[in-house]
Amino acid sequence: MNTIPNRKVICDVLLEKAEKDKDIVVLCSDSRGSASLAPFAEAFPDQFVEMGIAEQNLVSVSAGLARCGKKAFAASPACFLSTRSYEQCKVDVAYSDTNVTLIGISGGISYGALGMSHHSAQDIAAMSSVPNMRVYLPSDRFQTEKLIKALLKDERPAYIRVGRNPVPDIYEENNCPFEMDKATVLSEGNDVAIIACGEMVKPSLDAAELLRADGIHAFVLDMYCVKPLDEAAIIKAASSAKAVLTVEEHALFGGLGSMVSQVIGRECPKRVVNIALPDAPVITGTSNEVFDYYGMNAQGIAKRAKEILSL
């Protein structure tokens, strides 16, 4: 079982690249520990900026640095980064088109029992609706590494969300197919298409295994690139399926499910069911307890797939 959280992988990539690239600057809002960026702060104190608990300033200062040639990586809990500093992300990063990578850590319901103030179930909706903002939710540590390396090659704004805890591997060190802004096909099948992002990809893949035992063949798509959304992959997955399931650690409104439904409604109309968090503060518990409660696990996803196939 993997014990390395995606946030640590981000630090490792930045540590490796910052050695040669002195324009890489990492900024935190008293979040270096929770972002796993303490080793970076220690190794490259001249390329690390502590902003204190001030997320709005974190984002604007990142934009100012970027405008002067820096490659700014602003890391802060996704809940604060995406809503407390939303306007700074919109105006100073996206609208001014600055080379800032926003890293939302401990995203979704990672903080579990800490409650709704610490949950970011709105970040996909918020960030995706801003012109010139890209949104990525990598599914495992190998994909996270490839994504960060790809983002270092361009100079455009992006928002990345990762969770707090280690997640099971989907890919392998030497077997992680990755093409920027193209979804990854994990399983092919004609009965149901399951389209998931972030840490919901693994339970979706496990659900496909459960379904296979019952003779149901699921197409599973890892849509780490929520924006720009890989529409061609959605159409391909949905065209041959009888129904589509979307799975995301996000509110029901304005997230992956909404975006996939728009594409399918326009291009290849058929039944789409969205599995997402409820429109209410989630029940108290660890993230896995919460996922189990709402059926956002392999068994729950498989059950919903069977239900919609029998309609």
Next chain:
Amino acid sequence: MSELSKLAYDLRKDVVEMIIEGKGGHIGGDMSVMEILVALYMKQMNISPENMDDENRDRFVMSKGHSVEAYYAVLAKKGFFDINTCIKEFSKFGSPFIGHPNNKLPGIEMNSGSLGHGLPVCVGMALAGKMDRKDYRVYTVMGDGELAEGSVWEAAMAANQFKLDNLCAVVDRNRLQISGNTELVMGHDDLHERFRSFGWHVIDVADGNDIDQLNEAFEEAKTAKGQPTVLIANTVKGKGSPVMENKAGWHHKVPTVEERIQILKDFEEKKEAL
């Protein structure tokens, strides 16, 4: 500096024409901020169309982005674009000359419009200068009403923490905002003390519409070491014509045909008296 003072009145005329053509604009603040922009662009900053790709150029962010008409007039005078094109196209359908600064236009570093963004962005620019050991300076102009935004004070705190003596902020202290007197809306009369307590070097510019006083203050700012500087520039909203001066209603207003004639006449008289 009487030439620059006269120039400020000529540019005010451009602003009036721009606002009439575009059928809207934040005219009161344009008038109060004009000398600040003229002093910065014509005397203080090494910013020109020729050096916009030079890493050593000074940096400027118009934090009170609603005074974009004054900003456009100064940028045009500096040669970034043609003033007649700007006046003709301002706020028109499909125009690049929109009602707040945007960096698709030459000469503009950052998009602004929402208040409380300029100082935080400038902290990042000044920090980059320190990191790269460059000696450019970073300037921003804020409105006084804008200082009610909490993000301004997040940045004020950080600028002192990082000892950004290459950063100079200017407050266009015209004492009026949309709803009226700033002191009745959200008071700032302890502004000097407030900035001092945040670790800033504070310079009061008694007449913020006086080019010489402004230049003197900007020169003093360069001598402050280990801390950022703020100029509290005491200006007059609607400066230049009694039709507009110190009237909150002129925060955003289009002069009528008669008002335009009177305002332009007042500008000319003020200019001649310099």
